[in-house]
Amino acid sequence: MIRINLLGQNRPKATKQTVPLEATMQIIFLAVALGLAAIVLSVTYFQQKRELDQTNARIAALRAEKQSLQQVKQDVDRFESQKAILEQRINVIETLQKNRTGGQELLETVANTVVRVDALWLTSLERKGDNLDIAGEAGSINAVANFITQLRRSGYFDKIEIKEAKEDDVVKSVQTYNFTMTAAISQSSNPEAQPQAKPAAATPPPQPAAKGRS
Numbered sequence: 001m002i003r004i005n006l007l008g009q010n011r012p013k014a015t016k017q018t019v020p021l022e023a024t025m026q027i028i029f030l031a032v033a034l035g036l037a038a039i040v041l042s043v044t045y046f047q048q049k050r051e052l053d054q055t056n057a058r059i060a061a062l063r064a065e066k067q068s069l070q071q072v073k074q075d076v077d078r079f080e081s082q083k084a085i086l087e088q089r090i091n092v093i094e095t096l097q098k099n100r101t102g103g104q105e106l107l108e109t110v111a112n113t114v115v116r117v118d119a120l121w122l123t124s125l126e127r128k129g130d131n132l133d134i135a136g137e138a139g140s141i142n143a144v145a146n147f148i149t150q151l152r153r154s155g156y157f158d159k160i161e162i163k164e165a166k167e168d169d170v171v172k173s174v175q176t177y178n179f180t181m182t183a184a185i186s187q188s189s190n191p192e193a194q195p196q197a198k199p200a201a202a203t204p205p206p207q208p209a210a211k212g213r214s
Contacts, residue, residue, distance in 0.1 A: 106132075106156070106185070113150040119143045123178075130187075132157070135180045141165060144179050151183055159184040 106127070114122060119139030126133040138144045144165050151157045165179040 103127075109154050109156045110134075113147065113154055116150050117143055117147045120147050127185075130185045132183045132185060133180070134183060136178070137168075138165075138177050138179060139175070141177060144177065148181070156186055157183040158186050 107125075110122070110125065110132075114120060120136060120143040121138075122134060122136040124133070124135035136147075138147070144162070148160055148162065151160050160181065160183045162179060162181040165177055168176055168178045
């Protein structure tokens with residue numbers, strides 16, 4: 001393409017403008033600062049993201065542990081309930097065993113006491129709580145008194161009281177006396193653990209009632 005200068009003058013050449021050095025340095029510093037900021041933000045982001053992931057993992061582990069502990073707690077509660085039931089059953093069995101053993105010791109003590117007394121035998125033995133109603137026959141009043149003494153020496157009984165002792169006519173050729181008495185079972189009802197009491201003076205036997213013989 002041919003250009004024609006209609007003005008007849010030479011076209012002035014464009015002059016290049018120079019950029020000040022300070023402005024160039026500012027641009028460079030700004031770019032460097034932006035780059036450093038981007039690097040710092042990137043590093044901070046990845047650090048925070050890593051910590052967040054670790055925290056989420058820890059929360060998940062704690063939730064799993066909580067669920068496991070809840071199951072353990074349920075198992076412990078169930079075992080405690082079973083334990084309470086078993087302890088209650090054991091207590092009942094021990095109580096029954098204790099009562100059975102106590103009754104056996106009671107009978108053995110009474111039997112051993114009767115054996116130590118001559119010419120005496122029991123016809124009735126009834127327990128009412130901690131009291132024992134005793135009825136029997138004896139060849140003499142002294143035998144009844146000796147029986148009372150032996151009961152006291154056993155350490156198994158206290159508050160021994162004779163209600164009645166009288167001569168009977170069951171066998172006219174033999175002199176016998178029937179008697180009834182009560183004896184309270186001692187609170188520490190273990191004769192073997194009781195020290196032997198010193199012989200106590202026998203309770204004066206009651207005077208026998210007059211014979212009803214003709």
